Amino acid sequence: MPVSDSALMEPKSLSAETAADARLEIKNLNVYFGEGSERFQAVKNVSVSVQQGGSFGIVGESGSGKSTVLRAVCGLVESWDGEIDIDGAPVSHKRNKAFARKIQMVFQDPYASLHPRHTVDRVLSEPLKLHGFDGIDGRVLRALDDVGLGADFRFRYPHQLSGGQRQRVAVARALMLEPEILLLDEPTSALDVSVQAEILNLFAELRKEHNLTYVMVTHDLAVVAHMCDEIAVMQFGEVVEVMDVDAMRNSTPKTAYTQELLKASMGYDAEFFGDS
Amino acid sequence: MSDTLLSVEDLWVRFPTRTGTVDAVRGISFSVGRERVGIVGESGSGKSMTGRSILRLIRAPGQMEAKSITFNGDNLLEYSERQMRKIRGHQISMVMQDPKFSLNPVHSVGKQICEALRLHTKVSRKQARQGALEMLEAVQIRNPERVFRSYPHELSGGMGQRVMIAMMLITDPQLLIADEPTSALDVTVQMKVLAIMDKLVQERGMGLIFISHDLNLVSSFCDRIIIMYAGRIVETCRASELHKATHPYTRGLLNALPRIEEPKGRLEALQRQDSWKQEASVDARV
Ligand SMILES: Nc1ncnc2c1ncn2[C@@H]1O[C@H](COP(=O)(O)OP(=O)(O)OP(=O)(O)O)[C@@H](O)[C@H]1O
Ligand SMILES: Nc1ncnc2c1ncn2[C@@H]1O[C@H](COP(=O)(O)OP(=O)(O)OP(=O)(O)O)[C@@H](O)[C@H]1O
Ligand SMILES: [Mg+2]
Ligand SMILES: [Mg+2]
Numbered sequence: 001m002p003v004s005d006s007a008l009m010e011p012k013s014l015s016a017e018t019a020a021d022a023r024l025e026i027k028n029l030n031v032y033f034g035e036g037s038e039r040f041q042a043v044k045n046v047s048v049s050v051q052q053g054g055s056f057g058i059v060g061e062s063g064s065g066k067s068t069v070l071r072a073v074c075g076l077v078e079s080w081d082g083e084i085d086i087d088g089a090p091v092s093h094k095r096n097k098a099f100a101r102k103i104q105m106v107f108q109d110p111y112a113s114l115h116p117r118h119t120v121d122r123v124l125s126e127p128l129k130l131h132g133f134d135g136i137d138g139r140v141l142r143a144l145d146d147v148g149l150g151a152d153f154r155f156r157y158p159h160q161l162s163g164g165q166r167q168r169v170a171v172a173r174a175l176m177l178e179p180e181i182l183l184l185d186e187p188t189s190a191l192d193v194s195v196q197a198e199i200l201n202l203f204a205e206l207r208k209e210h211n212l213t214y215v216m217v218t219h220d221l222a223v224v225a226h227m228c229d230e231i232a233v234m235q236f237g238e239v240v241e242v243m244d245v246d247a248m249r250n251s252t253p254k255t256a257y258t259q260e261l262l263k264a265s266m267g268y269d270a271e272f273f274g275d276s
Numbered sequence: 277m278s279d280t281l282l283s284v285e286d287l288w289v290r291f292p293t294r295t296g297t298v299d300a301v302r303g304i305s306f307s308v309g310r311e312r313v314g315i316v317g318e319s320g321s322g323k324s325m326t327g328r329s330i331l332r333l334i335r336a337p338g339q340m341e342a343k344s345i346t347f348n349g350d351n352l353l354e355y356s357e358r359q360m361r362k363i364r365g366h367q368i369s370m371v372m373q374d375p376k377f378s379l380n381p382v383h384s385v386g387k388q389i390c391e392a393l394r395l396h397t398k399v400s401r402k403q404a405r406q407g408a409l410e411m412l413e414a415v416q417i418r419n420p421e422r423v424f425r426s427y428p429h430e431l432s433g434g435m436g437q438r439v440m441i442a443m444m445l446i447t448d449p450q451l452l453i454a455d456e457p458t459s460a461l462d463v464t465v466q467m468k469v470l471a472i473m474d475k476l477v478q479e480r481g482m483g484l485i486f487i488s489h490d491l492n493l494v495s496s497f498c499d500r501i502i503i504m505y506a507g508r509i510v511e512t513c514r515a516s517e518l519h520k521a522t523h524p525y526t527r528g529l530l531n532a533l534p535r536i537e538e539p540k541g542r543l544e545a546l547q548r549q550d551s552w553k554q555e556a557s558v559d560a561r562v
Contacts, residue, residue, distance in 0.1 A: 061465065062460070062461050063418065108460065109374075109433060155294065156293075159335075160293065162319050163373050164318075189460060193318075194528065194529060194532045196543075197543035198545045200534070201542055219462040223534055225534065225539070248536070260464050261462070262536075264463035264464045265463045267495070268470050269467075273468060
């Protein structure tokens with residue numbers, strides 16, 4: 001199905017809607033990779049504002065720059081411009097230790113993000129030691145329990161875990177430092193539906209208890225509808241639409257691309273997708 | 277029976293660990309014809325180990341054991357390691373759950389796809405390049421030339437996954453084992469990639485084992501479904517009848533899904549029952 005061009009041509013600036021109490025605000029973010037003729041702009045003029053205690057979703061095409069936006073916020077990309085504000089103050093290009101306490105990210109790829117020769121125990125306790133926490137034992141056990149892994153898993157290595165078990169360790173690690181903002185990159189796409197339900201319930205509880213703020217990237221529209229109040233749709237490095245969750249549930253998105261996403265999330269339909 | 281491509285009888289996979297032996301797969305039997313068979317089940321239920329066992333890819337200290345794994349009439353358990361290498365990536369391909377792990381980080385993506393093709397068929401360098409670019413385009417990579425020159429770490433999650441799919445399909449296998457092949461893809465690209473696999477099953481009679489935790493997707497895409505729990509098959513059904521599944525475990529999985537049309541406050545997590553572990557495995561051979 002063709003995607004209407006009008007949806008793609010005008011890069012929207014959404015900063016007009018910015019409210020004063022934004023916890024995380026991204027203004028006109030651009031991210032580049034490569035040099036010279038290989039230079040490639042992965043993120044184009046993206047502006048996003050997330051309220052204190054809000055939960056903001058990013059969906060969109062594979063390769064459209066969703067992970068790159070989160071990585072830019074974490075200070076994991078070198079070449080970017082624009083502005084990233086946290087609680088009204090712009091972040092510096094080099095992030096410090098206090099930043100890590102405040103913001104944590106769960107990475108998309110649970111295989112790459114865990115050190116292959118560190119046990120689960122080490123993965124979870126290391127950040128605590130680095131930041132001078134006490135009661136490490138108890139915290140590690142509680143975190144394992146929170147993500148639905150028993151104490152049995154404490155001394156296993158990543159290769160001794162299934163894909164979903166690894167992702168739960170990654171979620172536990174992000175929660176160890178009790179951050180205020182969580183950046184979640186496909187946090188449940190490697191999980192089965194029951195663990196997904198448990199983790200999403202956990203995210204919801206944490207948000208309520210600790211007033212956490214989330215930015216969540218996912219390709220599962222049902223998950224984003226369940227978790228988020230506002231949703232940005234990305235394509236080709238740009239935000240093509242921002243909608244609230246009701247617009248999504250009622251299937252009243254503006255752009256053809258978002259409508260196509262909604263159709264595709266209804267399941268496989270050979271007649272619809274088969275003959276392209 | 278001539279339509280049966282693969283038949284597995286009484287498969288076990290075990291791992292010795294510090295705290296005792298983990299039985300990852302406990303005596304399952306199933307078959308695959310020229311059709312789409314979905315394997316679903318919760319995390320850790322043994323789906324990936326089942327897939328890997330077919331290719332005899334269980335790493336030590338893990339051990340696999342089966343009465344037989346019959347592919348095209350031959351028992352793969354009797355094959356030498358050398359014979360197995362001829363099967364792997366040629367007659368039977370597997371898209372692994374960890375795409376980036378299975379790609380070689382020091383070679384460009386294009387080089388790896390070309391090598392896969394050249395191992396399988398006699399083609400010139402130029403033809404291999406052409407074939408690789410076409411395959412990347414077929415899996416909906418927007419800029420095949422750029423991706424061809426890229427290294428694995430330069431790809432997004434979904435691009436890595438599609439590169440793996442391209443690499444596995446380019447050798448035209450008779451059986452494709454796809455382990456969570458589309459979990460990192462946005463839904464529209466996912467549908468297009470499924471359409472490619474669908475076409476290979478319909479037109480070339482490929483067999484497909486589709487491992488996934490996405491029950492809606494599997495029920496709309498596959499022909500038959502195998503549902504695994506704790507290393508066993510608890511239920512098997514026609515994909516279109518999944519909504520009528522009766523096992524409380526399957527029902528629990530279905531109820532755990534968030535749905536766009538019906539907002540819920542809390543999602544229902546599975547209430548596991550000890551008795552499920554003791555139930556005998558259901559035979560999923562047809
Ligand atoms: N380290 C890198 N070097 C070069 N290009 C990169 C690098 N990381 C990402 N890119 C490119 O930037 C673009 C955006 O990638 P990104 O990972 O943000 O996509 P995404 O929207 O998260 O996709 P997916 O849904 O597939 O994970 C892609 O075209 C990718 O190839
Ligand atoms: N090397 C190992 N040592 C010990 N146990 C292992 C090892 N590898 C796998 N296991 C265990 O075997 C079981 C089955 O693993 P498998 O990877 O097949 O699960 P899965 O169904 O594919 O799960 P997922 O959906 O999370 O990928 C899991 O409980 C896992 O912890
Ligand atoms: Mg990504
Ligand atoms: Mg698996």
